[in-house]
Amino acid sequence: xQTVTQSQPEMSVQEAExxxxxxxxxxxxxxxxxxxxxxxxxxxxxxxxxxxxxKQQNATENRFSVNFQKAAKSFSLKISDSQLGDAAxxxxxxxxxxxxxxQKLVFGQGTRLTINP
Amino acid sequence: xxxxxxxxRHLVMGMTNKKSLKCEQxxxxxxxxxxxxxxKKPLELMFxxxxxxxxxxxxxxSRFSPECPNSSHLFLHLHTLQPEDSxxxxxxxxxxxxxxxxxxxxxxSGTQLSVL
Numbered sequence: 001x002q003t004v005t006q007s008q009p010e011m012s013v014q015e016a017e018x019x020x021x022x023x024x025x026x027x028x029x030x031x032x033x034x035x036x037x038x039x040x041x042x043x044x045x046x047x048x049x050x051x052x053x054x055k056q057q058n059a060t061e062n063r064f065s066v067n068f069q070k071a072a073k074s075f076s077l078k079i080s081d082s083q084l085g086d087a088a089x090x091x092x093x094x095x096x097x098x099x100x101x102x103q104k105l106v107f108g109q110g111t112r113l114t115i116n117p
Numbered sequence: 118x119x120x121x122x123x124x125x126r127h128l129v130m131g132m133t134n135k136k137s138l139k140c141e142q143x144x145x146x147x148x149x150x151x152x153x154x155x156x157k158k159p160l161e162l163m164f165x166x167x168x169x170x171x172x173x174x175x176x177x178x179s180r181f182s183p184e185c186p187n188s189s190h191l192f193l194h195l196h197t198l199q200p201e202d203s204x205x206x207x208x209x210x211x212x213x214x215x216x217x218x219x220x221x222x223x224x225x226s227g228t229q230l231s232v233l
Contacts, residue, residue: 046224091160103211103221104162106162109158
């Protein structure tokens with residue numbers, strides 16, 4: 001079974017600075033997808049960014065980018081120019097590429113990100 | 118307004134009570150999910166419904182009973198729960214397009230359940 005590990009329960013960063021959240025995963029599959037979700041105090045999980053495993057190019061969405069290291073099974077999230085609204089729990093998630101249909105995600109434990117003004 | 122609405126937002130129940138959690142999605146999706154979020158644990162997938170048919174039941178105890186009467190509504194019926202069942206229960210939906218990468222989960226804000 002696949003597992004996702006986020007080794008940083010909490011992180012903090014100064015506003016406008018850059019922070020990197022770590023994620024590693026364990027799988028024997030070659031075809032899969034990786035995601036970062038954000039859960040603000042409103043509790044609603046929101047997709048931040050996603051990556052297809054077969055793509056070598058790292059995904060980027062505005063201030064959010066990933067460092068995908070397939071051989072190392074690492075998928076870190078970099079937030080540039082941190083803003084107060086970025087404060088939230090961040091979850092890394094894995095989805096098998098073998099299974100079509102419903103999105104069955106495996107999540108990590110989450111990292112709580114605090115932004116200091 | 119969120120596309121996925123969950124009610125109630127908070128629920129306190131005794132171990133002998135019967136209650137139900139409700140989820141409604143306004144996005145025209147054909148798949149719905151229940152996830153359990155406990156403190157300091159990863160989100161756990163409980164149930165998946167695709168086209169109103171249950172396609173996943175991740176060894177969830179029978180005191181949790183899901184119901185999906187149509188593609189827009191999902192319920193989680195609760196009966197004789199234990200204190201360790203206290204958690205945030207999140208509902209999500211997605212559109213199964215068979216183009217996996219384009220699919221995206223949309224979550225509700227959850228029901229915070231406390232079992233006394």
